Amino acid sequence: MAGFILKRLLQAIFVILAVTLIVSFAVRLSGDPAVMLLSGGGNVTEQDLQNIRQALGLERPFHIQYLSFLQGIFVGDFGNSFMGATPVAALIAQALPATLLLAFVSLLISIALSVPLGIYAAVHRGRWPDQLIRILSLVGLSFPNFWLAIMLVLLFSIMLGILPPSGMEGPESFVMPALTMAIILTATNVRLVRTSMLETLSQQYIMVARSKGLRDNVVLYKHALRNSAIPLVTYIGLQFGNLIGSIVIVERVFNWPGMGTLAFDAISNRDYPVLQGTIAVLALFIVLINLVVDIAYGLIDPRIRTE
Amino acid sequence: MSDSTAKLSPQNEPLLSVRSLSVEFGTGQGPFKAVKDVSFDVRPGKTLAVVGESGSGKSVTSLAIMRLTDYTGGRIVGGEVLFRPDEAAAVDLVQAPDSKLRQIRGNDIAMIFQEPMTSLNPVFTIGNQIAETLILHEGLNMRDARLRARELLQKVRLPDADKLLDRYPHQLSGGMRQRVMIAMALACNPKLLIADEPTTALDVTIQAQILNIIRDLQAEMGTAVIFITHDMGVVAEMADDVVVMWKGEKVEQAPVREIFAAPKHPYTRALLSAVPRLGSLTGQPLPKRTPVMVIDGGEPKQVGDTHVQDTADYAKPILQVEKLTTRFDVGKTFFGRVTHRVHAVEEVSFDIYPGETLALVGESGSGKSTIGRTLQQLVEPTSGTVRFEGRDMAAMSQGERRRLRQQIQYIFQDPFASLDPRHTVGYSIAEPIVVHGLINDRKAIERRVHELLEQVGLQPQHAKRYPHEFSGGQRQRVCIARALASDPKLVIADESVSALDVSIQAQIVNLLMELQERRHLSYLFITHDMAVVEKISHRVAVMYLGQIVEIGTRQAIFENPRHSYTRKLLSAVPIADPERERAKMRIEGEIPSPVRPVGQEPAIHRMHEVEPGHWVAIEAEGLRGAA
Numbered sequence: 001m002a003g004f005i006l007k008r009l010l011q012a013i014f015v016i017l018a019v020t021l022i023v024s025f026a027v028r029l030s031g032d033p034a035v036m037l038l039s040g041g042g043n044v045t046e047q048d049l050q051n052i053r054q055a056l057g058l059e060r061p062f063h064i065q066y067l068s069f070l071q072g073i074f075v076g077d078f079g080n081s082f083m084g085a086t087p088v089a090a091l092i093a094q095a096l097p098a099t100l101l102l103a104f105v106s107l108l109i110s111i112a113l114s115v116p117l118g119i120y121a122a123v124h125r126g127r128w129p130d131q132l133i134r135i136l137s138l139v140g141l142s143f144p145n146f147w148l149a150i151m152l153v154l155l156f157s158i159m160l161g162i163l164p165p166s167g168m169e170g171p172e173s174f175v176m177p178a179l180t181m182a183i184i185l186t187a188t189n190v191r192l193v194r195t196s197m198l199e200t201l202s203q204q205y206i207m208v209a210r211s212k213g214l215r216d217n218v219v220l221y222k223h224a225l226r227n228s229a230i231p232l233v234t235y236i237g238l239q240f241g242n243l244i245g246s247i248v249i250v251e252r253v254f255n256w257p258g259m260g261t262l263a264f265d266a267i268s269n270r271d272y273p274v275l276q277g278t279i280a281v282l283a284l285f286i287v288l289i290n291l292v293v294d295i296a297y298g299l300i301d302p303r304i305r306t307e
Numbered sequence: 308m309s310d311s312t313a314k315l316s317p318q319n320e321p322l323l324s325v326r327s328l329s330v331e332f333g334t335g336q337g338p339f340k341a342v343k344d345v346s347f348d349v350r351p352g353k354t355l356a357v358v359g360e361s362g363s364g365k366s367v368t369s370l371a372i373m374r375l376t377d378y379t380g381g382r383i384v385g386g387e388v389l390f391r392p393d394e395a396a397a398v399d400l401v402q403a404p405d406s407k408l409r410q411i412r413g414n415d416i417a418m419i420f421q422e423p424m425t426s427l428n429p430v431f432t433i434g435n436q437i438a439e440t441l442i443l444h445e446g447l448n449m450r451d452a453r454l455r456a457r458e459l460l461q462k463v464r465l466p467d468a469d470k471l472l473d474r475y476p477h478q479l480s481g482g483m484r485q486r487v488m489i490a491m492a493l494a495c496n497p498k499l500l501i502a503d504e505p506t507t508a509l510d511v512t513i514q515a516q517i518l519n520i521i522r523d524l525q526a527e528m529g530t531a532v533i534f535i536t537h538d539m540g541v542v543a544e545m546a547d548d549v550v551v552m553w554k555g556e557k558v559e560q561a562p563v564r565e566i567f568a569a570p571k572h573p574y575t576r577a578l579l580s581a582v583p584r585l586g587s588l589t590g591q592p593l594p595k596r597t598p599v600m601v602i603d604g605g606e607p608k609q610v611g612d613t614h615v616q617d618t619a620d621y622a623k624p625i626l627q628v629e630k631l632t633t634r635f636d637v638g639k640t641f642f643g644r645v646t647h648r649v650h651a652v653e654e655v656s657f658d659i660y661p662g663e664t665l666a667l668v669g670e671s672g673s674g675k676s677t678i679g680r681t682l683q684q685l686v687e688p689t690s691g692t693v694r695f696e697g698r699d700m701a702a703m704s705q706g707e708r709r710r711l712r713q714q715i716q717y718i719f720q721d722p723f724a725s726l727d728p729r730h731t732v733g734y735s736i737a738e739p740i741v742v743h744g745l746i747n748d749r750k751a752i753e754r755r756v757h758e759l760l761e762q763v764g765l766q767p768q769h770a771k772r773y774p775h776e777f778s779g780g781q782r783q784r785v786c787i788a789r790a791l792a793s794d795p796k797l798v799i800a801d802e803s804v805s806a807l808d809v810s811i812q813a814q815i816v817n818l819l820m821e822l823q824e825r826r827h828l829s830y831l832f833i834t835h836d837m838a839v840v841e842k843i844s845h846r847v848a849v850m851y852l853g854q855i856v857e858i859g860t861r862q863a864i865f866e867n868p869r870h871s872y873t874r875k876l877l878s879a880v881p882i883a884d885p886e887r888e889r890a891k892m893r894i895e896g897e898i899p900s901p902v903r904p905v906g907q908e909p910a911i912h913r914m915h916e917v918e919p920g921h922w923v924a925i926e927a928e929g930l931r932g933a934a
Contacts, residue, residue, distance in 0.1 A: 203425055204420055204421075204422050204425040204426045205425060205426055205427055205428040205429070206378075207370075207375060207378065207379075207420065207426075208418075208420060208426045208427070208428075208488075208491075209428065210375055210378055210412070211373060211375060211412055211413060211417065211418040212412060212413035212417075212439065212440045212443065212491075213408075213409040213410065213411070213412035213413035213414060213440075213443060213444065214409070214413075214439070214443065215409065223428050223431075226430045227428070227429065227430055300430065301429065301430055302429070302430060302475040302477070303429055303475070303477045
């Protein structure tokens with residue numbers, strides 16, 4: 001087990017190296033931050049630009065810039081933002097909890113919805129509850145997330161006026177962003193639970209459980225669910241990457257003070273250090289979540305534990 | 308038993324009466340009636356065997372009794388299932404509310420299923436799964452339930468019951484799992500046990516042990532048993548009464564001796580005639596084809612003739628296997644060092660002669676299939692030599708090896724899985740011809756495919772059909788045609804008839820023998836079924852834990868078995884004859900695992916010749932005790 005975790009952590013280092021290298025390189029193709037910083041400042045001379053580049057360390061060759069960024073990571077120093085010289089670490093420390101909270105709340109809502117619905121659809125395979133759940137899931141899949149977010153704002157904030165349209169203040173501000181994310185996740189998860197349950201329900205041990213006289217719910221939620229959980233947990237692990245992707249947009253719409261907003265602003269401002277820092281941290285989280293998923297396999301299925 | 312006496316003595320009243328039961332399944336083409344108007348009684352403490360082949364409705368009937376068909380898309384469309392657990396009035400399980408059914412399931416009626424490998428939930432411990440039933444029906448707490456679970460495990464003769472409680476199903480062998488299943492089923496002292504093919508998936512020595520356990524516990528607890536099976540040998544050993552089912556209907560019912568002595572329905576007669584019987588060729592040196600009775604349009608009909616299989620030519624062997632060893636690495640450390648090896652085949656030597664059938668018999672883990680795969684070049688041997696027509700396989704060039712694949716063909720066990728469902732069977736049969744470049748003209752290939760189909764008893768127009776349009780027996784015929792397409796000299800048949808119903812099995816065995824005579828084929832017939840071996844083979848090699856323990860002519864092995872394992876194997880085979888009281892060898896113990904830590908090599912048996920051509924491994928004292 002220790003060997004396994006060690007192996008995965010080594011892998012994680014490579015993933016983070018690769019991701020940050022690509023991001024650092026690509027963001028430098030997007031244009032000159034010096035121009036960005038001085039835009040709207042009237043007369044700008046080439047000398048002014050040079051000075052700024054000098055100050056930001058951008059005149060150095062790419063590999064030196066990247067290595068110094070890496071060096072910083074190891075001591076927890078991601079450098080300072082080009083905008084206002086705030087340390088990137090401080091920005092991330094502020095934004096990360098907001099994003100993680102939103103991600104986990106969305107995930108929890110999605111699991112709470114998709115597991116019972118998926119099981120219900122599987123049990124009623126081919127009959128109308130199954131059809132209805134599948135159609136709803138298809139509808140959910142077809143919504144673009146930003147559109148869904150805007151519609152929710154329109155309904156709950158503007159028409160009904162019961163929920164704040166943006167920001168993160170109090171539990172009610174979670175409702176719309178989390179719901180937007182959860183609907184999208186549930187649409188795929190419900191299908192996955194259904195398929196996986198159908199497979200499990202056709203197994204002999206389910207019939208054995210029924211022949212013991214157990215109630216339907218015990219058969220479904222005790223005997224079947226844990227056996228169906230492996231593909232579900234795998235998918236949720238993989239989904240976490242997508243979740244982070246769509247969170248950028250959803251945070252933007254609801255003006256959520258999270259990593260998505262931070263990364264989005266960093267891209268618009270060509271704020272290299274902030275962008276590199278946020279991406280590195282998010283990549284680390286995705287790798288860690290998948291490590292947790294692999295460990296979870298062993299907890300769910302004893303056959304994997306002993307291997 | 309007349310009605311008046313039944314009323315006088317309640318203990319003579321049937322425990323379970325199935326009356327005109329009909330079960331339907333919805334399909335794309337409308338409802339399909341799987342069980343039609345079936346009636347039978349089960350007497351308290353007695354065993355009723357329900358026999359039939361696949362599709363006879365026997366399993367559906369067994370599920371319908373506890374209305375478990377509700378969960379498989381089945382619907383009971385008529386009839387009653389009257390259950391009388393005590394003096395009180397009978398309950399009709401067809402009409403009973405769900406809550407009443409749940410009280411009965413697992414408590415008064417319990418069930419054992421066919422597949423021990425899949426009938427236990429992989430994510431819960433053994434103890435947990437047995438305790439669950441006790442907590443549910445007897446209201447025990449977890450501690451008491453575990454104590455009872457331990458007693459139950461001891462009752463089914465599982466050693467180390469204490470440790471087993473915390474084991475998971477995957478850590479147990481198939482035979483052990485089936486015992487756990489029995490322990491679970493008997494947990495609440497049920498009045499009726501329904502056993503659906505409980506030993507079909509098990510090795511024969513394990514089957515013998517499981518049957519003993521069921522019989523002993525039945526006598527001890529007074530449980531009535533409904534035993535669903537296709538194996539007439541098991542019927543003869545277990546049943547008091549027999550119900551024969553065919554195409555969803557009950558065609559005959561009688562006490563067991565009557566069924567075997569004087570079967571009335573043509574189907575029962577055909578079924579019994581097809582059952583391979585151990586000892587049927589005693590005194591005859593050569594294998595023999597015998598006619599098979601089949602039902603054709605409701606009428607029994609004899610197919611084939613009697614023919615002694617005098618095809619073997621012992622001048623020069625076609626295949627010589629010498630000290631063949633095949634091992635697989637399993638279990639690696641973090642740094643990739645091998646810790647354990649499967650010693651699948653250890654220094655095995657044998658010859659096969661032209662026109663001869665050599666049977667390789669053994670139980671799971673004996674290495675018999677690995678030998679077949681090694682010869683077909685699907686597995687690389689670790690050491691040893693294989694010579695085909697005098698040429699060493701290891702010294703062959705790529706081209707020669709390819710040609711060897713053409714001359715050695717393979718027929719697999721599962722005719723469902725070994726044909727590509729997306730290609731016509733004509734395509735599958737033509738493939739070896741095309742791959743080996745035997746014929747290049749498209750018209751000629753088509754003619755050849757048609758010819759092959761006719762040779763295996765199918766029609767040329769079948770070439771355009773897809774595998775799912777055929778029955779299991781027909782598919783196996785297609786697989787045989789495909790194996791013959793490249794005009795091989797040696798065919799390896801790996802459990803090729805094991806999955807088939809007996810009537811189909813008898814026909815396929817006859818077909819293989821007929822083809823052997825016509826094309827002078829050699830067969831390596833790999834199987835665990837001793838009765839089929841007796842019918843088809845010229846010589847027999849018995850394998851145990853990767854080594855041959857006895858090899859000789861069929862007559863020598865069956866009439867003069869010398870090795871204790873061979874004897875054990877033969878005595879474990881259920882005999883389809885209820886009259887025969889056999890001095891049964893008490894068989895105990897699991898089949899040991901061929902997995903060993905690196906560095907612990909198994910001891911190689913020395914063989915000695917007890918009569919010409921009959922070699923037996925010399926048994927060490929310790930080994931004899933174990934075997």
